Amino acid sequence: MTAVNNQRRVAFVTGAGRGIGRAIARMLAEEGYDIALLARSAGELSQTARECEALGARALPISSDITDPVQLDQAIEQCVRDLGSLHVLVNNAGAFHWGSADTADPDAWDHLIDLNLKSSMRATRLALPHILAGEEGGAVLFIASMAGRIAFGMNAAYVASKHGIVGFAGSVFQDVRERGIKVCAICPGLVETSITDDIGADLAKMIQPEDVAEAARYMLRTPSHVCPTEIILQPQRAPWEK
Ligand SMILES: NC(=O)c1ccc[n+]([C@@H]2O[C@H](COP(=O)([O-])OP(=O)(O)OC[C@H]3O[C@@H](n4cnc5c(N)ncnc54)[C@H](OP(=O)(O)O)[C@@H]3O)[C@@H](O)[C@H]2O)c1
Numbered sequence: 001m002t003a004v005n006n007q008r009r010v011a012f013v014t015g016a017g018r019g020i021g022r023a024i025a026r027m028l029a030e031e032g033y034d035i036a037l038l039a040r041s042a043g044e045l046s047q048t049a050r051e052c053e054a055l056g057a058r059a060l061p062i063s064s065d066i067t068d069p070v071q072l073d074q075a076i077e078q079c080v081r082d083l084g085s086l087h088v089l090v091n092n093a094g095a096f097h098w099g100s101a102d103t104a105d106p107d108a109w110d111h112l113i114d115l116n117l118k119s120s121m122r123a124t125r126l127a128l129p130h131i132l133a134g135e136e137g138g139a140v141l142f143i144a145s146m147a148g149r150i151a152f153g154m155n156a157a158y159v160a161s162k163h164g165i166v167g168f169a170g171s172v173f174q175d176v177r178e179r180g181i182k183v184c185a186i187c188p189g190l191v192e193t194s195i196t197d198d199i200g201a202d203l204a205k206m207i208q209p210e211d212v213a214e215a216a217r218y219m220l221r222t223p224s225h226v227c228p229t230e231i232i233l234q235p236q237r238a239p240w241e242k
Helices: 019-030 042-054 069-083 106-133 156-179 209-221
Strands: 009-014 033-039 059-063 088-091 138-143 181-188 230-233
Touching (some): 009 019, 009 069, 009 106, 019 033, 019 042, 019 088, 019 209, 033 042, 042 059, 059 069, 069 106, 088 106, 106 138, 106 156, 106 181, 138 156, 156 181, 156 230, 209 230
Parallel strands (some): 009 033, 009 088, 033 059, 088 138
16 A cells, blocks of 8 residues: 555455455456455455455455444545545445244344445435535445345345345435446346355356456446445356256
């Protein structure tokens, strides 16, 4: 990280240490953004930062727990202070766990809702005044899920969190559309990441993190008079089919 250059656009990516978040960070570097990268694991963030810098971006790794409101507030402020502005927020950090609704641990549900839903809501609230202060428009992306569109069994809290994200994103769009801010919920099916590597589905049939990053690139590149508010990505062949 070096001196501020206000000519470049700035993005903030949560969950940028690996998987979909890392692929989106690399795409943003290719698109000419400087990028604040948030996750807990400093080592994984350093790797993402190196990959973004190799593509010509300035990268600001911020090792924070997004479920802690104080840490999240400080992270957004650090992004604006060190990179000079904020134009694009990518709400991606999230986790997944299995469990039947009749036996699940309610504390685990609380944590999942905090991480997958409430942290993205809070990040959006904190980032929007900065995004709205820009003159060229901006964007808020949410990495939701197919579980935000249809209900799967054994995933009740995850499905609830992702349905919440899709609803929240749609409402945020209504609030900021007249001010030129794009808002999009990307809803992928199974993507090959650390979340899915041990679930027993066929990894070879899964979406790749770079496919999700390409959907985000498409959204960001749309002309200013149009906004793809939801993008659904299905694996072509069903990973659960043998
Ligand atoms: N993989 C799929 O099949 C799939 C499908 C649809 C949607 N999604 C969604 O895509 C998003 C990314 O998932 P992924 O598959 O790329 O998972 P992943 O490889 O496990 O990456 C998750 C990222 O979120 C970060 N994270 C987790 N808890 C955090 C916390 N408390 N504070 C800050 N950062 C935190 C992780 O870093 P640390 O652990 O170091 O904090 C990591 O960088 C999630 O919202 C997920 O629900 C995934």
